[in-house]
Amino acid sequence: xxxxxxxxxxxxxxxxxxxxxxxxxxxxxxxxxxxxxxxxxxxxxxxxxxxxxxxxxxxxxxxxxxxxxxxxxxxxxxxxxxxxxxxxxxxxxxxxxxxxxxxxxxxxxxxxxxxxxxxxxxxxxxxxxxxxxxxxxxxxxxxxxxxxxxxx
Ligand code: 4NP
Numbered sequence: 001x002x003x004x005x006x007x008x009x010x011x012x013x014x015x016x017x018x019x020x021x022x023x024x025x026x027x028x029x030x031x032x033x034x035x036x037x038x039x040x041x042x043x044x045x046x047x048x049x050x051x052x053x054x055x056x057x058x059x060x061x062x063x064x065x066x067x068x069x070x071x072x073x074x075x076x077x078x079x080x081x082x083x084x085x086x087x088x089x090x091x092x093x094x095x096x097x098x099x100x101x102x103x104x105x106x107x108x109x110x111x112x113x114x115x116x117x118x119x120x121x122x123x124x125x126x127x128x129x130x131x132x133x134x135x136x137x138x139x140x141x142x143x144x145x146x147x148x149x150x151x152x
Pocket of ligand 1 (some may be wrong): 007008009010011012014039099120121122
């Protein structure tokens with residue numbers, strides 16, 4: 001099972017989602033993350049994201065930002081998008097229905113259709129990063145349960 005988390009810059013939300021989900025699924029699951037922009041390509045996650053993860057004993061410091069590619073849509077089984085702009089951008093890269101079916105909004109797993117987006121903490125403070133961590137932690141628990149139920 002291959003799971004891809006996607007946000008805009010791949011330095012705040014999706015690296016946290018990758019790090020969190022990795023703690024909840026077996027090692028034979030491949031979990032990765034990417035961004036829809038290449039502006040931060042090659043960079044480690046934002047220092048505030050690294051610190052927030054470390055506060056929860058998760059090390060995301062070695063991750064590097066990379067932009068999503070069309071090959072990712074073929075390679076991964078599930079692609080979770082952090083907000084609606086990201087979702088629309090990723091969907092626009094899909095070349096067939098099978099690829100489109102893999103792509104969803106992360107917040108759908110929490111059944112929250114009013115707050116459909118994982119808020120972008122980039123312009124915020126440490127409280128915003130912690131809030132995002134809590135949202136991602138809840139969502140990743142549900143994703144892990146769902147994947148383990150359907151793929152064991
Ligand atoms: P992310 O946050 O999409 O959660 O990684 C952002 C990172 C960078 C920018 C915006 C959001 N930026 O404008 O550079």
